[in-house]
Amino acid sequence: MPSRRADLTSATWRKSSYSNSDGGNCVEVSDDFPGAIPVRDSKQPEGPAVIFGTSAWTAFVDNIR
Template sequence: MRYAPVDLSTACWRKSSYSNSNGGECVEVADDFPGLVPVRDSKNPQGPALLIPGTAWSEFVDSLKKHG
């Protein structure tokens, strides 16, 4: 499935609760994008973001909960 370009300039990013405060491996996600979950590396906020379909993100998170 292809999506139209998404403007992330006003996105409100939140850091993973599993990220540490030492600047280690941190993932941030943004809410309020129906059907999509933008994901980026918090160490490189100006870098690229992945746009994950919401259903795929839900399956990914559910899998982590089961096997984590």
């Protein structure tokens, strides 16, 4: 069975513009993967990431604005 894990070691992460310096709930996303948006918890950068398709991520962001 092929692995379904994405290699995110080369990802450049950016923190949400709504993040602040007090260590609250923050997410980071990477724009390095065409057609996919990896998302992770900024407090656990070595932890797992969830990968969304571009259209699903766009719909999510549009709906929370």
